[in-house]
Amino acid sequence: MTTPRRALIVIDVQNEYVSGNLPIEYPDVHSSLANIGRAIDAARAAGVPVVIVQNFAPATSPLFARGSAGAELHPVVASRERDHYLEKSLPSAFTGTDLADWLAARQIDTVTVVGYMTHNCDASTINHAVHAGLAVEFLHDATGSVPYENSAGFASAEDIHRVFSVVLQSRFAAVASTDEWLAAVSSGAPLERGNIYASNQKARSRNR
Numbered sequence: 001m002t003t004p005r006r007a008l009i010v011i012d013v014q015n016e017y018v019s020g021n022l023p024i025e026y027p028d029v030h031s032s033l034a035n036i037g038r039a040i041d042a043a044r045a046a047g048v049p050v051v052i053v054q055n056f057a058p059a060t061s062p063l064f065a066r067g068s069a070g071a072e073l074h075p076v077v078a079s080r081e082r083d084h085y086l087e088k089s090l091p092s093a094f095t096g097t098d099l100a101d102w103l104a105a106r107q108i109d110t111v112t113v114v115g116y117m118t119h120n121c122d123a124s125t126i127n128h129a130v131h132a133g134l135a136v137e138f139l140h141d142a143t144g145s146v147p148y149e150n151s152a153g154f155a156s157a158e159d160i161h162r163v164f165s166v167v168l169q170s171r172f173a174a175v176a177s178t179d180e181w182l183a184a185v186s187s188g189a190p191l192e193r194g195n196i197y198a199s200n201q202k203a204r205s206r207n208r
Contacts, residue, residue: 011115020070024144091124
């Protein structure tokens with residue numbers, strides 16, 4: 001068993017999701033913020049590099065407008081030290097940034113994703129990382145979702161977060177709690193990732 005060479009990617013932990021126009025509804029945002037802080041502290045103590053990602057939109061945008069209070073990093077992240085910082089304007093933290101090169105220069109083979117939102121920037125970054133050949137971990141209680149309603153229908157924040165977590169565990173990431181990840185970092189072990197076949201077979205067996 002090879003010890004993962006991890007980096008913690010902290011995505012868009014900004015006021016917009018807490019006190020702004022896009023409040024996280026599930027899991028409870030204060031719980032996820034606390035877990036994000038715990039993950040950062042544990043990473044730094046273990047020598048796992050921490051990358052802080054901040055999203056910006058044009059000044060006229062209703063969300064993440066550059067220069068607005070909503071676009072500022074939340075104090076849970078802003079008050080802590082980091083090893084690298086990058087700005088983005090698209091969902092994936094890899095697109096238009098130096099993240100891939102920065103990770104490669106440090107021989108990182110596993111990225112741990114926390115931050116917001118589960119179904120948007122987290123999922124996009126995770127998919128991008130998998131396609132780039134990286135192993136991925138996703139801490140389901142250090143992130144969160146918002147509800148949506150549009151021409152395709154309605155989905156609650158809990159439904160979105162739960163379904164994305166299940167799908168990610170089936171192929172794209174090892175989905176775990178912050179406590180499980182802290183134990184894995186302490187022991188140097190990788191987290192278990194599922195696969196599509198086993199996930200489907202287990203679901204089908206419920207109806208047999």
